Amino acid sequence: MLAELEERLDGLEWEQARAAAAEYVGLPGPLPAPALRRAMVEDTYCFVLLAFRGNRSRLRELVEHPGNRPYELPEDSAPETAEAETETEAETETATATAGVANRSTAGLVVEAGKALNRWAAAGFRTVDPETYERRTAACAACPELTEPPVKWVYKVAMAKTGDDRVCGACGCVASRKARLVSEGCPRRDPADPGLTRWGEPFTTV
Structure with missing residues (x-):
C-alpha cells in the first residue's frame, strides 16, 4: 500500500479504515472491502485509486472492477455489525x-x-x-x-x-x-x- 494512503489508515480498525479510505478518495460510504484489500496488496491499483481522487465515475469503475473478485470474502455479503474490541492482558x-x-x-x-x-x-x-x-x-x-x-x-x-x-x-x-x-x-x-x-x-x- 502506498504511504500516502497508509498514513491515513494507520491506527484504525477495519471498518474505520474502509470509511476513511472512501472519504480520502472522494467516495460516499465505506470503500468496498475487496477494493481495500487489493489496494493493500497492489501498489499499482492503490496508485490508480489515488490518481482518480474526486472522480466518482472512474472510482466506481475501479472499486467494482472484476479484478477485485479474488479479494472477496463470504463475510462481505453479510450484514455488517459493529464489533467492539477491547485490549486483553496477556498471560505471563x-x-x-x-x-x-x-x-x-x-x-x-x-x-x-x-x-x-x-x-x-x-x-x-x-x-x-x-x-x-x-x-x-x-x-x-x-x-x-x-x-x-x-x-x-x-x-x-x-x-x-x-x-x-x-x-x-x-x-x-x-x-x-x-x-x-x-x-x-x-x-x-x-x-x-x-x-x-x-x-x-x-x-x-x-
Whole structure:
C-alpha cells in the first residue's frame, strides 16, 4: 500500500479504515472491502485509486472492477455489525510475544498480510484438509508464542473470520486463519527436530 494512503489508515480498525479510505478518495460510504484489500496488496491499483481522487465515475469503475473478485470474502455479503474490541492482558507466559506483536507497526503488519495473501493467491486460494488443519491448530494451541491480538484492523483483512483470533507472536498472523492456508508454514522450528516446524512440516523460510 502506498504511504500516502497508509498514513491515513494507520491506527484504525477495519471498518474505520474502509470509511476513511472512501472519504480520502472522494467516495460516499465505506470503500468496498475487496477494493481495500487489493489496494493493500497492489501498489499499482492503490496508485490508480489515488490518481482518480474526486472522480466518482472512474472510482466506481475501479472499486467494482472484476479484478477485485479474488479479494472477496463470504463475510462481505453479510450484514455488517459493529464489533467492539477491547485490549486483553496477556498471560505471563505469553507477555513477551504480545509485546512483540503489539509493537509491530500497522505498515509492517499490512506488508505481512499482503505477502500471505499473495502466496495464497498463487496457490489458487486453496485450504488444507481437516486433518492437517487440526494438527496445525493443536500445535499452535500448545505454543507459548500464541497470544491475544493487539487492537489493529489489519487482523481483519486477509482471511475470513474464525472463532479464535489469537495471534502468533513469531509472525504476527492470526494462527487459526493462517493454519487453513496451504501456502503458509509455521515460522518456528520444532525444538525436538529442527528440520521440522512446530506444525510437524519441513522447515522452510518464506
